[in-house]
Amino acid sequence: MIRAVLALALVMAPTPSGDLDQTVDPGQVQASGRAVLETGHVDIGPRLHDGKWTIQIHDDHAVPSVWRDPAETVLRVRDTAELQVPDDESYAFLGSAPGETVHVVPQTEKPGVVWIGWNTQDPAVMAAISRGVTLNLRGVQGPGAVTVFLQSGNLGAPRVLWSSAKPYPQPLWVETNTHTHANWVFAKTGTYLLAVDVTADLADGSTATARTILRLAVGDSTDPADAFGATFTGPLPSAPVSPAAVAAPAAAGSNALLFVAIAVIATLLLVAALVWRQSTVRRRAGDTR
Structure with a gap:
């Protein structure tokens, strides 16, 4: 159990600031066709392309980097992300008992695990928005609980950003030109769908909103094809935040x-x-x- 606690603390340590320094090329292309991303760096974020607001996945693992449509992308969390929940009250918010195995996409990059973050660094977005955007979790559909949280150091208290155990919507304020990674914890293996939207107050006084469904296949036994074919059937809040x-x-x-x-x-x-x-x-x- 001590090893489990140490392992969880290590992967949930803060990301070195240098790892978050990046610039998104305004000329990066829109990829076509389905893709399963199971390792490397990816970010979720707003993109303004040809005058249209969307939420896309910035695939930095590809060379050169590309933008991907979430409808054609599955984020696969392999069993290399497995960890045991520590016997520590600080992690009681996960809703899993100490010793239970969960899949963790960590705040710091881990070899063999897709590294999921978010950014507001599309050059067209930065030119259009006033101060920042609201990245909002509208609902989760899957076999187990989903929790996204930040932790600033091994001794810092976890800060829960999103939790499927809480009411929706769950808004998250993101400043302009931000690049962030957090801990994503999935309690069970299987297919997960996360309904998210992004709303921005634009510099011209108007408001823009975009919505999408993020598709995740958690565990080696989960077929990514199931995530591609899944449909979000639960109720969702209608009004953006x-x-x-x-x-x-x-x-x-x-x-x-x-x-x-x-x-x-x-x-x-x-x-x-x-x-x-x-x-x-x-x-x-x-x-x-």
């Missing part, structure tokens, strides 16, 4: 901190004034003796 609504809580939190800081400073100044006044009174009392 506004980027302004997602970004607002962070701004409100910043204002709250500012007000607290002002209150603390005012209190300190008041205390200092009282101490100075008492000191002055005492000196004057000493002068009259």
Whole structure:
């Protein structure tokens, strides 16, 4: 069990910043035909191409890199991604018992495991959007729980971004020119469909939304053909989530901190004034003796 804990901690360590430095070539082509991606670097993200907003998969494992349509792409998570859930309350949010085997696409790249992230680095997107986009999980269909979380260091508390155990929609604010990787945990083997959308407030004042279904085949025993043929049949929220609504809580939190800081400073100044006044009174009392 100690080995399992160490293994999980190692693959969920933060990604070195240098590994996230990338530039997307505006001339990268749109690939055609079906593809099964089971190793190497891929990112999910918005793409503005020929005036049309879409969510696509940026396949950086291909040489040269290409964009792929999620409808024609299966992300295959092989058994090389298997890990045991540690006996640690910090990971109770996964919903799996300690010792259970799960498939983990880690925050840091692992040989033999597809490395799934997201980016807002399409040059046309960066030129069109105002501040960022909302990447929103609308639903999950599959044999087990799906959890996506970040962890900033082995001792840092996990930050859950998406969880199939929580109500939908689940919006995630992503700044312009962002490239991020997180931990993706799948509780069971089988075919998974993730319904996602991206909404952007554009610099011209309008709003753009695109939707897609991400297809994943988890486990060596899962045939990617099943993922290609699967259809999302569950209910989905209809209205997109506004980027302004997602970004607002962070701004409100910043204002709250500012007000607290002002209150603390005012209190300190008041205390200092009282101490100075008492000191002055005492000196004057000493002068009259």
